[in-house]
Amino acid sequence: MGALWSLAIIFIAWITAGWSLRLWHFGVVFIWDKCARRARRFTVNPSGIWMFLGRKIHRVPIRTYGRCVRNEQGALVFHYRPWLVLSARSLEFPPGTYAVGQGLIYSEIVRVEDEKSRSMALLPPRYRSHEVELAATYSLAGVRDTGLRAAWAWLKEWIGVKSKTQPATA
Numbered sequence: 001m002g003a004l005w006s007l008a009i010i011f012i013a014w015i016t017a018g019w020s021l022r023l024w025h026f027g028v029v030f031i032w033d034k035c036a037r038r039a040r041r042f043t044v045n046p047s048g049i050w051m052f053l054g055r056k057i058h059r060v061p062i063r064t065y066g067r068c069v070r071n072e073q074g075a076l077v078f079h080y081r082p083w084l085v086l087s088a089r090s091l092e093f094p095p096g097t098y099a100v101g102q103g104l105i106y107s108e109i110v111r112v113e114d115e116k117s118r119s120m121a122l123l124p125p126r127y128r129s130h131e132v133e134l135a136a137t138y139s140l141a142g143v144r145d146t147g148l149r150a151a152w153a154w155l156k157e158w159i160g161v162k163s164k165t166q167p168a169t170a
Contacts, residue, residue: 018083022063025084026052029065029124030106038126044133053078054108054119060091068093068109068121070138076109078121093120100131101146107131108146117144 029052033039048067056062057078066080076093094111101108101117107127110117127134131143145153 018061021083022052022061022065025065026063026122033125038124039128039130042126042130044127044130044137046137048079049109049121049123049127049134049138051078051109051121051123054122057093057120058091060089063122074139076138097141099141100135100143102131102143102149103145103147104149104152105147107134109140110144110146112141112144117146119146 048069051066051068053060053062053064053066060078060080064080064082065084066078068076068078071077071092075095076098078091078093079088080091081088097112098120099110099112099117101110101119105128106125107123107130108119109121109123111120123134134140135143144150
């Protein structure tokens, strides 16, 4: 009976190992960036964007860590290593218009579909406050509010709160 329980536990651990590793690495990178205040000394590097996939794309699981670059045709290509150490692989993002989503805690790369935006990749906290520079460097379609920031903007608009922008003076 003990051997059957052991096999069941081993089987469950085997099934959840990849998910657990990706979630652990996601948490470590986010905590390190926040505690070390990396956003203050970070600059956008044109050689690639370090990111986590925000959704499963072509059988590559969510929260896979890697670097995204533009190829010669202008498409976004995600380079990653399964289990962080295996041989490098590449994934081309689906064609479409991409923008930088500016959230309250972290930023993301979103695919713009009409008025909606769909999260494709999550950026580590070091990219916070560098969204405009990131969009310009990688030829993305601007910056949009996402997550709680978008919800707050919608709520303020729904209530009728005016923004605090000053009128231009001549």
